[in-house]
Amino acid sequence: MKTIILSIFFSFALTAGFAQSEKEVKIKTSAICEMCKERLERNLGLSKGVKEANLNLDDKVMTIKYNPKKTDLASIKSIITNTGYDADEAPADQKSHDKLPACCRKTAAPHSDGKH
Structure with a gap:
């Protein structure tokens, strides 16, 4: 019985430790469309320490879950700006922004039809 109780306790302690090691941040972006969403989510997803990245196109807010032992807010923002947003x-970053498709630049009209 002691073994079972200890196993449950350690399982809970490990799970709680992992949950505490993850942070979530919301960042407002200049993304416009589904192509922007895919580009940002892919680039962030490939970054060390980022566990999840999701862009809400309605409000242009990127929600990122990350491990603060492997990355930080400044690095995450740098990835977004270096992607061109x-x-x-x-x-x-102006050079990165200028490399985006014309429909994904800040001056482009909002669109969601997927025809670009």
Whole structure:
């Protein structure tokens, strides 16, 4: 019986430890369409320490779950700006922005028809 109780306790302790090691942040972007969403989610997903990245196109807010032992907010924002998009108050890297398809640049009209 002691073994079962100890096993349950350690399982709970390990699970609680993993949950505490994950953080979530929301960052406002200049993304416009599904192509922007796919590009940002892919680039963030390939980054060390990022566990999940999801862009809500309705409000242009990117929700990122990450391991703070492997990355930080500044690095995450840098990935977004180096992909060519604004990240909260940090402006997009101009060269990266200029390489985006014309329909994904800040000056493009909002669209969601997937025809670009």
